[in-house]
Structures are given as C-alpha cells and as structure tokens.
Amino acid sequence: QQQVKQSPQSLIVQKGGISIINCAYENTAFDYFPWYQQFPGKGPALLIAIRPDVSEKKEGRFTISFNKSAKQFSLHIMDSQPGDSATYFCAASPGRGSTLGRLYFGRGTQLTVWP
C-alpha cells in the first residue's frame, strides 16, 4: 500500500508562475516530511524538510505547508524557473524508532517550467 500519496503526476507551469505539489499520508507516526528534487540522470537531493511542530517552512522560493489535522503537506515553488524542471518527491518517515531511516516516498511529480 502506498504510504504517501502525491499529486499531480505531472505539472506544467509558465516561468514566473507558482508550482504546487500535494501529498497526503495516513500514518500518524510520521514525524519528518522531506521533499527531494531529482534531475534526469542524477540521484534525488534533499530540497526542504519539515517536522509537524510547525505549519510552514520557507527556504528561498520553496515553501512547505503542513496541515497536521488533515495529514497533508504541500510544496510551493514561487517564481518558477526553467531550471526548476525536475521530478519532485515528497516523503515521510517515522523518524526514530524501530523503522530507523525508513523514508516512504510519493510517486513523484514531473515539473516542467516553460520559459
């Protein structure tokens, strides 16, 4: 079963627009929610992450919004640029505990930013 559900599968945005990718989870034991960015032919790289004690985290043009009661979190990319074109993965982890280091990934969103 898919522990983390991600949508949309693909997203096309014009340069300067806002890209929004959504994720949902069921397991209330999850307490760490990272987003990874993957360019073709490369490994995923951590973009930004949040823990459930805050509802929002911003780093430059990238913002995570977190809704604990709805068990949803989303990535917002402001002023999207062609260089942002990549596959984005949300993930979740129970953090410390018996499943140490286990990241459950969403299925990815292919973002294309048109110039």
Added chain:
Amino acid sequence: DTAVSQTPKYLVTQMGNDKSIKCEQNLGHDTMYWYKQDSKKFLKIMFSYNNKELIINETVPNRFSPKSPDKAHLNLHINSLELGDSAVYFCASSQLRDADEQYFGPGTRLTVT
C-alpha cells in the same frame, strides 16, 4: 569531491548472471541505504545499514545480498539476475540513525536482457 559514489554507472547483463554494485561515501556518515527506482520513477528502500549492522531489510528477494565491509562502504550483490531487476539502484547515506538528510549517489542503471 564526490560525497556518495557508485560504480558502475551503467550495467548491462544477461538473465541468470551475478553482478555487484559498489557504493562508497566520504561524508563520515554511519548509516547507508540501497534504494530501487523503477521505470515509473517509484523509489523504494531495499536495505539500510548502520555501522555495518543491517537495520532495514525490505521484502526483497534473497537473490539480493548487501554487504558492508566498513561504515563507508555498502555493496549490493545480485544473484541470478531477472528481467524484473532492471531498474536504477541508488545508494544513500545519512548522519543519524533516523531519517535525517539522506545523500544519494548518482545511481546505477541496471539493464537485464
């Protein structure tokens, strides 16, 4: 300075063969992972090691055997390769035993013909 390196980058082999993928990290991390990314880009953890101790062993056929000679290296040996093993395999490492920031290698694209 490559943080997490994998060799080879590409591996093309025939069904039934045995092959290995090597991974090394120079970050001083004590936890290493193997992930499989299928043709639809779905990433799934296979194994994780902490200080050479197996921590996570997902439902992976026992044809796959990880080996960690020291905490900087985690190799993946695959016996009797099957067509369904074709995928990109990523090694990753992290500083802490929990899901801290994981650094991924560049991947090994395995094609079984």
